[in-house]
Amino acid sequence: MLALLKEFGNDLKQLREKKEISIAEISSESRINPKFLTQIESGIFDFQPETYIRSFIKAYARAIDEDEKRILNDYDKAKAGFYSRRKFETGDAVDSGVKLTVKATPNDTDTIVTPEPVYQKSLKENKADYFKQKLSEPEPEFSNKSTTQKVLLILLIIAIGFGIYFLIDYLNSSGDKKSDVKPKSFKEMSSEYENKISGKKDSTAIKDSLKNIASDSLMLVIKAVKDVHVIVIVDDNTKKIDEDLSAKDSLVISAQRQFRFSSSNGFNTDIFLNGRYLKKTISSKGTSIKNMIINKDGIQP
DSSP states (O other): OHHHHHHHHHHHHHHHHHTTOOHHHHHHHHOOOHHHHHHHHTTOOOSSOHHHHHHHHHHHHHHTTOOHHHHHHHHHHHHHTOOOOOOOTTSOSOOOSEEEEEEEOTTSOOEEEEEEEHHHHHHHHSOOGGGTSOOOOOOOOOOHHHHHHHHHHHHHHHHHHHHHHHHHHHHHHTSSSOOSOOOOOHHHHHHHHHHHHBTTBOHHHHHHHHHHHHHOSEEEEEEESSSEEEEEEETTTTEEEEEEEOTTOEEEEEESSEEEEEESOGGGEEEEETTEEEOOOOOSTTOOEEEEEEETTEEOO
16 A cells, blocks of 8 residues: 555656646645655655645645546545556556456457556455545544543633632631630630640649639630730730730730720731620721720720
8 A cells, every 4th residue: 555655646746747847836836845745745644644634635736737536536546555557648657557458359450458447346346445435534533632631621620610719708707797706604714814824823823813813804805816916905004915826816814994905907806805795896907906995895986
């Protein structure tokens, strides 16, 4: 079959040369790389997919003013192994696969030689599968690679959708709304405070601190929703607490009359006074709080 493809390509070359058309002229008209045209004339047809090869051959045929269908038909025959070389007037073509049939005249004095293509009898008796259907352009091939790319693209879109959903949910959850933290009882607050100061004071100091908490009239619990820096001044500057709280940390402070509360970010803290949740009067995220007065009546304007 490769030999027949080379013969087919050589016949195209002879047709071109007979019409005195150059490779450059065909390339200029068809916009096909001259390298590809040279490969076609050399009988090499595996440098591009079949669809492109057939398009190149059709463009070549048009450029040399030959019947496109006939040239493509010759190409199909060469691929199937039934191609017969063209016979040129110059006699340069090699006679390949041509059978000579001798027919006697009535007087049996003259002999008529009629060339009969080798493939003619074969096609009549045993047609190849290639010719059982009408020749047509090959159907597009679908590779596993394109399917995999589509699946990966769908998975990427789904992942991005989930990411956007969780981001919106997170932003909404950190908005100005009441915290899900349940107020703790006085006993729980006392226990937390004891754990807070344990390791820093001896047992006697811890008992004295808890006793002072019980005798105070106001108890402020500050719970950090996110990392935040807070400053609390108790009563008339009798005590000042200046601490950095990590997320989910709690700070318990007692006072007789009031607190002055400051925070680097008001949205990052939840405040409870004697077990009652206090809603802060801030309008936007990232707003700090400075010297907010808190007494027994709650947050003062």
